[in-house]
Each structure stands twice: as C-alpha cells, then as structure tokens.
Amino acid sequence: MTVVPVNMSEMPTFTLVCDGLSKAFGRRVICRHAAFSVASGESLAIIGPNGSGKSTIVRMLAGLSRPDSGTVAYALDGGELKRESWHRVIGLVSPELALYEELTGRENLDFGNRVGGWGKTSSDYDVVLEEIGLGGRGNDLVSAYSSGMKQRLKYAAAFLKDPMLLFLDEPTANLDEDGSRRVWEAVARRRVALVIATNEPEEAERAGSRFVAGQ
Amino acid sequence: MPGAALSPGSKIWAVFAKDTRSEYRTRYAVNALLLFALVTLTAMSFAVGGAGLSPLYASVFYWIIVFFSALSSLAQTFVKEVETKTATFLKLTAPDDAVFFGKWGFNLALLLVLQIVLTPLFVVMLNIGVERWGLWLATGLLGAVGLVSTATLIGALIAMAGVRGALFSVLSFPVLLPLLVVLIRVTEVCFGGGTPEQVGDGMLVLVAYAGVSTAAGWLLFPFVWRE
Numbered sequence: 001m002t003v004v005p006v007n008m009s010e011m012p013t014f015t016l017v018c019d020g021l022s023k024a025f026g027r028r029v030i031c032r033h034a035a036f037s038v039a040s041g042e043s044l045a046i047i048g049p050n051g052s053g054k055s056t057i058v059r060m061l062a063g064l065s066r067p068d069s070g071t072v073a074y075a076l077d078g079g080e081l082k083r084e085s086w087h088r089v090i091g092l093v094s095p096e097l098a099l100y101e102e103l104t105g106r107e108n109l110d111f112g113n114r115v116g117g118w119g120k121t122s123s124d125y126d127v128v129l130e131e132i133g134l135g136g137r138g139n140d141l142v143s144a145y146s147s148g149m150k151q152r153l154k155y156a157a158a159f160l161k162d163p164m165l166l167f168l169d170e171p172t173a174n175l176d177e178d179g180s181r182r183v184w185e186a187v188a189r190r191r192v193a194l195v196i197a198t199n200e201p202e203e204a205e206r207a208g209s210r211f212v213a214g215q
Numbered sequence: 216m217p218g219a220a221l222s223p224g225s226k227i228w229a230v231f232a233k234d235t236r237s238e239y240r241t242r243y244a245v246n247a248l249l250l251f252a253l254v255t256l257t258a259m260s261f262a263v264g265g266a267g268l269s270p271l272y273a274s275v276f277y278w279i280i281v282f283f284s285a286l287s288s289l290a291q292t293f294v295k296e297v298e299t300k301t302a303t304f305l306k307l308t309a310p311d312d313a314v315f316f317g318k319w320g321f322n323l324a325l326l327l328v329l330q331i332v333l334t335p336l337f338v339v340m341l342n343i344g345v346e347r348w349g350l351w352l353a354t355g356l357l358g359a360v361g362l363v364s365t366a367t368l369i370g371a372l373i374a375m376a377g378v379r380g381a382l383f384s385v386l387s388f389p390v391l392l393p394l395l396v397v398l399i400r401v402t403e404v405c406f407g408g409g410t411p412e413q414v415g416d417g418m419l420v421l422v423a424y425a426g427v428s429t430a431a432g433w434l435l436f437p438f439v440w441r442e
Contacts, residue, residue: 114229
C-alpha cells in the first residue's frame with residue numbers, strides 16, 4: 001500500500017463553529033442551545049442512545065438540514081466559508097448516505113472526482129481503494145458488494161475528496177475487525193476536523209470532546 | 216480546497232453521463248416511458264381503427280401521450296436519488312447548477328428518445344397526414360424543453376417531500392396546461408388544420424415558455440434541493 005506523506009504545516013486550518021443550536025421534533029428535543037467548535041486535528045463525539053438525534057445533529061452540522069435556531073459556521077484560515085461551498089470541504093460516512101449501486105466502485109469515485117472537481121487521477125482511486133481494503137474490487141458493481149464493502153467504499157469516497165471536515169455517523173457499522181482497523185488508521189493519517197456520532201463507548205473515547213444528543 | 220478546478224460544463228456532463236450510464240444498466244425510466252406511450256398509442260389505434268383523425272384530435276392525442284408518458288418517468292431521476300439515499304452523496308459532491316442541468320439534460324434526452332420512437336409510429340398507426348414536418352420537429356423540441364424544465368424542478372420538489380404519490384401530476388398539470396394548449400394548437404397546423412396565425416403566436420409562446428421555465432428552474436432549484 002502506498003500512502004503519500006502530507007506536509008501538515010502547509011494545510012489550511014479549518015474550524016466548524018456551532019452556536020446556540022436548537023432542534024426539536026414536537027416535544028422530542030434533539031439539542032438545545034448547543035455550542036461547540038471543532039478545528040483541524042481536533043475531534044468531537046456526539047453520543048447518545050438510539051433515537052436521541054445524533055444523525056439529525058450531523059445533518060445540521062453538514063448543512064443538510066436546518067436547525068430551529070442557532071448557527072453553524074465554517075471558517076477556513078479565519079475567513080468564513082459560504083454555505084454554497086460547504087459541500088467542497090465535507091466528507092461524510094453515514095447510514096443516510098449511499099453510493100450508486102448500478103455503478104462500480106471506481107465509477108462512483110470517478111463520478112465524485114469529476115463532478116466535485118477533486119483533481120484526482122485514476123491511480124489515486126487505486127491508492128484509496130487499497131488503503132481501505134477494497135484493492136482489486138474497484139471494478140465490481142456496488143450492487144455486488146457486501147454491506148461491509150459498501151461501508152468501506154463510502155470511506156474511500158470521503159477520503160478521496162481530501163476533506164477538511166469529516167463526519168462519521170456510526171463509523172464502524174457493518175465493518176469487520178480488519179475494516180475497523182483500516183478506517184481508524186486512515187482517519188488518523190488525515191489532519192481533519194472530525195465529528196463522530198456513535199453510541200459505542202470505544203468509538204466515543206477516540207474523540208477529544210463529547211456532546212450528548214437529546215438534551 | 217477541492218471543487219473549483221473543473222468547468223461548470225464538465226460537471227454538468229458528469230451528472231448527465233452518470234445518469235445515462237445508470238439508466239443504460241437499469242432501464243429504470245425508459246421502460247416506463249416507452250411502455251406507457253406504446254400501450255396508449257396501441258389502444259388509440261384500435262379505438263380509431265381506419266377512420267382517421269381530424270388534425271385537431273390527432274394533435275390532442277399526440278401531446279396527451281407525450282405529456283402523460285413524461286409524467287410517469289421524468290420525476291424519477293430525483294425520486295430515485297432520494298429513495299436510494301444517493302441524494303446525500305450528490306448534495307455533498309456536486310454544485311447545484313451541475314445537478315439541475317445534468318438532470319435537465321438527461322430528462323431532455325429521455326423525452327427526445329420518446330418522441331423519436333413515438334412520432335413515426337404515431338403517423339403510421341393512426342394514419343396521420345403531416346403537412347409541415349419541419350414545424351412539427353421544432354414544436355416537438357420546444358415542447359420537450361418546456362416540459363422537461365418544469366418537470367425537472369417539480370420532480371426535485373416532490374422527491375424532497377415526504378409524501379409523493381400523485382403529487383407530481385397535481386403540481387405539474389396547472390403549470391404545464393398553458394404549454395400543452397399551445398403545443399396542441401401549433402401541431403394542429405402541422406397536420407393540416409387550424410389557421411396560419413396559430414403558428415406565429417404559438418411559436419413565440421413556446422420559445423418564451425421554454426426560456427422562462429428553464430431560467431426559473433435553474434434559479435429556484437437550490438431552494439428546493441437544499442432543505
């Protein structure tokens with residue numbers, strides 16, 4: 001496996017800042033006046049039992065849904081990033097995101113690369129597929145993948161993008177031991193602002209700070 | 216920061232190519248589109264028999280087939296993205312403009328395929344005498360652009376709504392009705408009926424509708440696509 005070394009001192013500093021964030025579905029509170037920030041190299045775990053609203057908070061932080069009140073802002077080297085550009089810096093691995101079943105793994109990566117303008121080459125696809133344990137399976141249709149392989153491909157797509165902010169919602173769902181080890185190693189190699197939504201204590205312990213959903 | 220390097224045209228093409236490749240492998244929309252059109256045409260052909268149709272009725276039948284075939288499948292490009300959860304990937308990857316025009320282009324190609332298959336069959340099976348082929352082709356193209364622009368936006372709207380069902384038809388019908396009326400009046404002339412005055416005014420309306428619906432779709436799409 002070839003992993004290209006990155007000069008982290010040259011990378012821009014990204015910060016997610018959330019202030020006064022509130023969301024409720026009727027009486028069910030997802031979060032109330034939440035305030036936190038996550039910068040490049042830092043990590044936050046959103047924890048809570050099933051149904052507490054972890055995924056909803058991730059969606060709000062990623063700009064995929066709107067809060068009832070409060071703000072989410074992205075800053076890049078101190079300057080605020082416009083909401084229209086958020087999609088360029090986000091990597092998301094989530095049960096609420098799927099890749100195209102009728103395309104192959106490589107075709108999915110190629111589509112993301114072309115439409116997102118990630119500036120990657122075919123050999124970059126091989127590197128990231130190898131890194132995540134899908135080497136040699138990139139030309140198979142995603143519909144033929146197991147659930148664990150689909151989860152790995154989501155990581156490959158997220159990593160290929162070189163995100164500055166990485167959301168991992170149920171990060172090791174469907175992954176075997178090898179898959180879990182590979183993704184955590186791959187995450188550790190990247191200097192991203194990391195947000196993990198999980199109800200697994202071991203996964204939450206990887207994060208520097210925590211936020212409890214449903215309060 | 217990734218995302219800025221490629222031209223907007225390349226990104227639109229990427230969405231269009233992805234949808235075309237997916238469609239080629241699944242026949243998700245084209246089967247519904249062609250099946251509806253051919254079944255309706257066959258039923259009409261049996262009902263009419265050898266009696267022949269007046270230019271007005273022939274025009275009405277043609278556009279009813281195209282209109283309802285379009286309703287059955289053009290919304291699917293967005294509904295499928297939402298139902299299979301690939302919409303989230305698309306939102307986090309592609310600029311809104313590329314998604315709208317990529318889907319628009321795909322829907323237009325789909326509708327043009329329908330018209331290419333339907334038109335000769337319609338002429339032969341219903342024994343239609345076409346007097347102005349060039350005008351009919353232009354009408355078909357402008358009608359397709361107007362239909363597709365409206366259907367693409369409304370398709371995105373209903374895909375993002377929790378309740379879909381017949382919502383697409385309900386929302387589309389009042390918006391597309393003026394277009395449908397003009398298309399029928401101009402096509403009537405192509406089949407040898409109506410008056411020449413119907414053409415000039417009608418074509419003007421069709422060009423305006425195509426332009427306005429495309430611009431409105433493009434401008435409104437981000438508000439529909441982003442919750």
